[in-house]
Amino acid sequence: MSNFQPPSTVIAKKATLIDVARHAGVSPATVSNAINRRRYVETSTRLRIEAAIAKLDYIPNLHARRLRTGKANTIALLSSMPFAVSSGPSKLGFMMEVAITAAMAALEKKLALILVPPQSLSVENLEVDGALVIEPRINDPFLGGLRRRNLPVVSIGRPPGLEEDVPYIDMQSERITALLLAHLTTCGAQDIALFIGNTGRSAYQETEQYYQRYAAMRGMIPRIYHLDEIDGENAGYQAAITLHRDYPQVNGVLILVDTFAVGAVRAFDQLKVSIPGDMRIATRYDGIRVRETWPGLTAVNLHLDVVAKLVIEQLFALMSGQVLHQPCLSPNAELVIRRSTHPDALATSTNT
Known part of the structure; x- marks a missing residue:
C-alpha cells in the first residue's frame, strides 16, 4: 500500500x-x-x-x-435605436461617435462609461450614477426606467413628451431639414420624397412637420415613407423600390437615417436610376457609411464631438445637484456636399 x-x-x-x-x-x-x-x-x-x-x-x-x-462611479450611454441603425456593420455609427468623447470626459472625472445594448430594454439592475440617452423615442423604455429610479439623465435630442422633465440637447432637426431640402431643390429636385423612421423620435417628428410645410409652400405633393428601424438597410432598399414603382417622376429623396439611405442607393442602382442625374439623395448623419457608399452621400456634419461634450457636462452638473437651463442648443450643422446631389462635388462643406 x-x-x-x-x-x-x-x-x-x-x-x-x-x-x-x-x-x-x-x-x-x-x-x-x-x-x-x-x-x-x-x-x-x-x-x-x-x-x-x-x-x-x-x-x-x-x-x-x-x-x-451609494455611488457606482459609473455612467451609462443608452440608445433604443436598433443596432442596425445606431452602429451596424461599420461599428462606427452615431452611438460610437458619441461614446468616444463621452468616455474621455468620464475618465477625466474618474468615472467609468458603459454602453448598454439596444436589446437590453431593462435598466432596473444597472449600477450607475447617471445616464445619457441618445434620441429617445416616444415611450422610450430606457428613459422610462431611468426616471422611475430617479437617476440623473440627459438626452441627446428632445425627449418626446418629456421636454419639461428631462434636460436635453436640442439637435435642431427642423433647421437641418430646411438645409437639406433647400439643397435638394437647388440641385434640381422638383418632386422630393421623405424616408423617416416609424418610432416617433423628435428628429422624425420635426423633420416630417417641416417637410409638410415645405411641400405646401412649393405646391409639392408630400410623399412620406415611415420605415421600420429594425430592418436597417433593407428598409431603405424596399422603400426606394416602392417609390420608383409608384412615383417614377420623383427625382429627390431626403432620407433621414444614413442606414436607410445606403439601402436606397443599392435599390436605385439595381433599377438603373442614375444618381444624381435622375435621383438626388441627401441624408442627415455624416458617418462612415455615407462616405464609403458610391456615390458618396450628401449629409450633415452634426459636430457630435461637441454635442457629446455638452451633454456630458450637463450630466455632471445634474449629478452635482445643479439646476440646468433648458434647452441647450447643439452647434450649427454643416452641409457636406457629395456626388449624390452634385456630380462635381468633392465633399465641400457649407455652414447653416
Missing part, C-alpha cells in the same frame, strides 16, 4: 482592508479615505497605503463600496 499523499493545495488568503491598514501603519478608516478619496490624506500616508495595496495585491470590494457610499 503506497504511502504517497498528493501535495496539499494552498489557497492564498485574500488581503483585506485591515491587512492593508496594518501593513501601512494606519487605521482602516484612513485606508478607506485614501481609496475612496472622501477625505484628505497626506501624500506620504497615501503613498504608504498605495505601496501596501500593491504589495498585498489588495482588491477593493466594489459592491461593498457602493452599499457604503
Whole structure:
C-alpha cells in the first residue's frame, strides 16, 4: 500500500482592508479615505497605503463600496435605436461617435462609461450614477426606467413628451431639414420624397412637420415613407423600390437615417436610376457609411464631438445637484456636399 499523499493545495488568503491598514501603519478608516478619496490624506500616508495595496495585491470590494457610499462611479450611454441603425456593420455609427468623447470626459472625472445594448430594454439592475440617452423615442423604455429610479439623465435630442422633465440637447432637426431640402431643390429636385423612421423620435417628428410645410409652400405633393428601424438597410432598399414603382417622376429623396439611405442607393442602382442625374439623395448623419457608399452621400456634419461634450457636462452638473437651463442648443450643422446631389462635388462643406 503506497504511502504517497498528493501535495496539499494552498489557497492564498485574500488581503483585506485591515491587512492593508496594518501593513501601512494606519487605521482602516484612513485606508478607506485614501481609496475612496472622501477625505484628505497626506501624500506620504497615501503613498504608504498605495505601496501596501500593491504589495498585498489588495482588491477593493466594489459592491461593498457602493452599499457604503451609494455611488457606482459609473455612467451609462443608452440608445433604443436598433443596432442596425445606431452602429451596424461599420461599428462606427452615431452611438460610437458619441461614446468616444463621452468616455474621455468620464475618465477625466474618474468615472467609468458603459454602453448598454439596444436589446437590453431593462435598466432596473444597472449600477450607475447617471445616464445619457441618445434620441429617445416616444415611450422610450430606457428613459422610462431611468426616471422611475430617479437617476440623473440627459438626452441627446428632445425627449418626446418629456421636454419639461428631462434636460436635453436640442439637435435642431427642423433647421437641418430646411438645409437639406433647400439643397435638394437647388440641385434640381422638383418632386422630393421623405424616408423617416416609424418610432416617433423628435428628429422624425420635426423633420416630417417641416417637410409638410415645405411641400405646401412649393405646391409639392408630400410623399412620406415611415420605415421600420429594425430592418436597417433593407428598409431603405424596399422603400426606394416602392417609390420608383409608384412615383417614377420623383427625382429627390431626403432620407433621414444614413442606414436607410445606403439601402436606397443599392435599390436605385439595381433599377438603373442614375444618381444624381435622375435621383438626388441627401441624408442627415455624416458617418462612415455615407462616405464609403458610391456615390458618396450628401449629409450633415452634426459636430457630435461637441454635442457629446455638452451633454456630458450637463450630466455632471445634474449629478452635482445643479439646476440646468433648458434647452441647450447643439452647434450649427454643416452641409457636406457629395456626388449624390452634385456630380462635381468633392465633399465641400457649407455652414447653416
